[in-house]
Amino acid sequence: MKETKFKQTEVGMIPSDWDVKKIGELCFITTGSQNTQDHKEDGKYPFFVRSQEVERIDKYIFDTEGVVTAGDGVGTGKIFHYVNGRFGLHQRCYLMYEFDRSISAKYFYWIFSVNFYDRVHSMTAKSSVDSVRREMIADMPIALPPIKEQQRIANALSDVDTLIANLEKLIVKKKNIKQGAMQELLTGKKRLPGFGSDERRMECHSERSAKREESSGYKMTELGMTPSDWEVKTFGELFDMCTANIPIKDVNQEFYVGTENMLQNKMGVVKNTAVLPYSKVREYQKNDILVSNIRPYLKKIWFADKNGGCSTDVLVFRVKDKNQSPSFLYNVVADDRFFNIVNENAIGTKMPRGDKNVIKQILFAVPSSKAEQTAIANVLSDMDTEISALETKLAKYRTLKTGMMQQLLTGKVRLI
Numbered sequence: 001m002k003e004t005k006f007k008q009t010e011v012g013m014i015p016s017d018w019d020v021k022k023i024g025e026l027c028f029i030t031t032g033s034q035n036t037q038d039h040k041e042d043g044k045y046p047f048f049v050r051s052q053e054v055e056r057i058d059k060y061i062f063d064t065e066g067v068v069t070a071g072d073g074v075g076t077g078k079i080f081h082y083v084n085g086r087f088g089l090h091q092r093c094y095l096m097y098e099f100d101r102s103i104s105a106k107y108f109y110w111i112f113s114v115n116f117y118d119r120v121h122s123m124t125a126k127s128s129v130d131s132v133r134r135e136m137i138a139d140m141p142i143a144l145p146p147i148k149e150q151q152r153i154a155n156a157l158s159d160v161d162t163l164i165a166n167l168e169k170l171i172v173k174k175k176n177i178k179q180g181a182m183q184e185l186l187t188g189k190k191r192l193p194g195f196g197s198d199e200r201r202m203e204c205h206s207e208r209s210a211k212r213e214e215s216s217g218y219k220m221t222e223l224g225m226t227p228s229d230w231e232v233k234t235f236g237e238l239f240d241m242c243t244a245n246i247p248i249k250d251v252n253q254e255f256y257v258g259t260e261n262m263l264q265n266k267m268g269v270v271k272n273t274a275v276l277p278y279s280k281v282r283e284y285q286k287n288d289i290l291v292s293n294i295r296p297y298l299k300k301i302w303f304a305d306k307n308g309g310c311s312t313d314v315l316v317f318r319v320k321d322k323n324q325s326p327s328f329l330y331n332v333v334a335d336d337r338f339f340n341i342v343n344e345n346a347i348g349t350k351m352p353r354g355d356k357n358v359i360k361q362i363l364f365a366v367p368s369s370k371a372e373q374t375a376i377a378n379v380l381s382d383m384d385t386e387i388s389a390l391e392t393k394l395a396k397y398r399t400l401k402t403g404m405m406q407q408l409l410t411g412k413v414r415l416i
Helices: 105-122 134-138 147-185 207-215 326-334 336-344 356-360 370-408
Strands: 006-009 012-015 019-022 028-031 045-048 055-057 062-070 080-089 093-097 141-144 218-221 224-227 230-234 239-242 281-284 289-292 301-303 308-310 314-319 363-367
Touching: 028 134, 062 105, 080 105, 093 105, 093 134, 105 134, 105 141, 105 147, 147 370, 224 230, 224 363, 239 281, 239 356, 281 314, 289 326, 301 326, 314 326, 326 336, 326 363, 326 370, 336 356, 363 370
Parallel strands: 045 080
Antiparallel strands: 006 012, 019 141, 028 093, 045 055, 062 080, 062 093, 218 224, 230 363, 239 314, 281 308, 289 301, 289 314
8 A cells, every 4th residue: 555645734734646725716606695585485496595404495596516605694614505406595605616627516515614614713803703704715725635536535425424314314203203102102092002902093072972982992081082991190199299308428420410411302411510519409219200490491301210419490200109100101291291381381481490389280191000101111212222222323423424524634544
């Protein structure tokens, strides 16, 4: 294998057979002329605005291959699109197009998107960039491998990008499937084999039809039609709200749970790194359900897998009856319905908090059989395990992509 020789340039060390050129020498740079209000929900063409999301529009102003970036706003230096075809463009977005033969548009997309954020920030004394000036792009130097190597680099990075995009779509699909399963299993609309009928559906809601349904396994309750062998209970009947405190010295710092290290949208908790408060903290135990009581619309919840201490702004729910499955009841509480009720009845405006008296009165339908509760919880847990494995795989792909960009776009690894 031939050893690569390197040379020092204004973009750092690069292979000796690579060039450095300014973007203005390699392509034309222009802006769009359309406004946000020009978008059409079902427009025929893609419409690039100052967002990672691509909108639609009926009128195109470009028909070319190029790279788009935001000219101002929160996406400055962070938003990039490769495009090839007809499209609309916002007046505060920049387009680089009609590239010189010495550079591949797809390679330019990668080298530009990796380095432009640092470029714009190096040209301002402020912590944030208000807008991009044309010369920030035109005068930016980039490393330029031979054209065939550019194409190989672009193809390799595009391949891993496709893997990531497909995996992201699969995760969304699996989450939607789980959400649908929760809506059916947690309400009894679908029964697991061995528990009632797995083919019956609650399709009738009138009192007359309710009588017919009761004879076939369902009954009318405060929550609508539920299986006849399920019970409707209040939150207060199912859970104790635990308020016992423990000394701060008895809490492992890593096991402390505050509202700050609880993740939004039911994503659990991250390890605490903050200094513990100089006071007693609320105790929680394994299998307790912890919910942040501040801004309930953030949907912060965690099913405790250990003992520890938490902030007094975190509510600790403990299952009262040993004949109830904690893991099943966690899924019941984690459903959007619970958070919606808490949020709708929250106290305060700037930092709304859940009303404990309202929470105690929330109604839930639960199977009378702990075996059915456990079976439902196991199905949902298996789905969570599958989703978690896919998310771990996604994180590895993203790390791989970052490493590939660092190696390929600097010539440390050659695709020859």
